[in-house]
Amino acid sequence: MSSNRKTVVGVIFGGRSVEHDVSVVTGNQVMRAFDTDRYEVVPIYIDRNGKWFTGKPLMELKNFNDEVTGLPGVEDAILSPSINHHGLIINPIAGRFSKSAIKRLDVVFPAVHGTHGEDGTLQGLLELADIPYVGCGVMASAIANDKIMTKAVLQQSGIPVVDSVHFSRIAWRDDPDAIIKQLEASLTYPMFIKPATTGSSIGIGYAPDETLLRASIDIATHFDRNILVEGAVADSVEINCAVMGNDDDIRASVLEQPVSWQDFLTYEEKYLRGNEGMKSADRIIPAPLTDELTEQIRQTAIDSFKAIDGRGTARVDLLVKPDENVFYVNEINTMPGSLAFYLWQEEGLSSAETVEQLVQLAQDAHAIKRQSTYNYQTNLIAQTAARGLKGAKGRKSVTN
Numbered sequence: 001m002s003s004n005r006k007t008v009v010g011v012i013f014g015g016r017s018v019e020h021d022v023s024v025v026t027g028n029q030v031m032r033a034f035d036t037d038r039y040e041v042v043p044i045y046i047d048r049n050g051k052w053f054t055g056k057p058l059m060e061l062k063n064f065n066d067e068v069t070g071l072p073g074v075e076d077a078i079l080s081p082s083i084n085h086h087g088l089i090i091n092p093i094a095g096r097f098s099k100s101a102i103k104r105l106d107v108v109f110p111a112v113h114g115t116h117g118e119d120g121t122l123q124g125l126l127e128l129a130d131i132p133y134v135g136c137g138v139m140a141s142a143i144a145n146d147k148i149m150t151k152a153v154l155q156q157s158g159i160p161v162v163d164s165v166h167f168s169r170i171a172w173r174d175d176p177d178a179i180i181k182q183l184e185a186s187l188t189y190p191m192f193i194k195p196a197t198t199g200s201s202i203g204i205g206y207a208p209d210e211t212l213l214r215a216s217i218d219i220a221t222h223f224d225r226n227i228l229v230e231g232a233v234a235d236s237v238e239i240n241c242a243v244m245g246n247d248d249d250i251r252a253s254v255l256e257q258p259v260s261w262q263d264f265l266t267y268e269e270k271y272l273r274g275n276e277g278m279k280s281a282d283r284i285i286p287a288p289l290t291d292e293l294t295e296q297i298r299q300t301a302i303d304s305f306k307a308i309d310g311r312g313t314a315r316v317d318l319l320v321k322p323d324e325n326v327f328y329v330n331e332i333n334t335m336p337g338s339l340a341f342y343l344w345q346e347e348g349l350s351s352a353e354t355v356e357q358l359v360q361l362a363q364d365a366h367a368i369k370r371q372s373t374y375n376y377q378t379n380l381i382a383q384t385a386a387r388g389l390k391g392a393k394g395r396k397s398v399t400n
Helices: 020-033 061-065 121-129 138-145 147-156 169-174 176-186 210-220 267-271 291-307 341-345 351-369 380-394
Strands: 007-014 039-046 052-054 075-079 087-090 101-104 107-110 164-168 191-195 205-207 226-231 237-246 249-258 312-321 326-333
Touching: 007 020, 007 087, 007 101, 020 039, 020 061, 020 351, 075 121, 107 121, 107 351, 121 138, 138 147, 138 326, 147 226, 147 291, 147 326, 164 169, 164 176, 169 176, 169 226, 176 210, 191 210, 205 210, 210 226, 237 291, 237 341, 237 351, 249 291, 249 341, 291 312, 291 326, 312 351, 341 351
Parallel strands: 007 039, 007 107
Antiparallel strands: 039 052, 052 075, 075 087, 087 101, 164 226, 191 205, 191 226, 237 249, 237 312, 312 326
């Protein structure tokens, strides 16, 4: 790449997910963070129905108050899985008076929250297209997006997690009384009810008794086919830690303590108190913990990231009992849920420097991937075809 040419970064946001609006805000924050003297930012918007678009009007958050995809300058687009294109096909279904165009992308910055974005599906498309992308790979994204799988992997690695029970939507609808009996035998009230794969606190319920437990499970089953129920950790506070890096070179951020006026940090507290998403939520930075406990939590955040084979960045959320020096990993948020600009600012990194480092990590990870052999040619097909033709001539049908 010429030193004079800008790096072309495609920022994908929106999506067919209940977290669509959160993703639009995140995408806008990411696009605004880039130094336009060094990067050409290409907005790539996925609407609520799963249709893809690109164009300069998508750079402005205020345009999303109207039907943004109908604005002049916004065009249909698809991200091609073919390595021949290495980017977007703009106006892919061209008519007689128009033609398609290719926009090559050097790096993709996924900013799609939740389903079809954080769960490994978008990452899989980018792997097929052979385009470097920011954040965790397919497997790590899929694991972290599923709270049940995250617990299983962390437990296998000896990392403390909260006691829980999980079950399917089908099991709940078939025999809710049996599920309630199992929950009350394994956990104590109050309990937290969570859809396995949603984020941004969507669908999460708090149940101090059986009545609210049943109601909360009913709500959660509208958002996911699998449900996780955890026992509440008494006298605990939430502590978050961001991590950044690849392989063994991973650093942890300063710790934060989000402040909630309810039993857990709600969607409204995360996103609707200000205009900067999670940055607008009330928080204490650095978290008021002892130096020893702080370092233990920072190391556990790094260990958790390594346990899922993470790369790029993530934010690890923990429940901590400061008076007892006890903590549990609650969940791991990969891209874009992990995009904690405000935590890295405490470490001396501006938003522009943070996205620059994330792009470099994406390019580094892609370079390592390309060291592996993918083209392995043999004469297997020719030999199998030859044997198959000969075998077909001499084979007789057998009937009973």
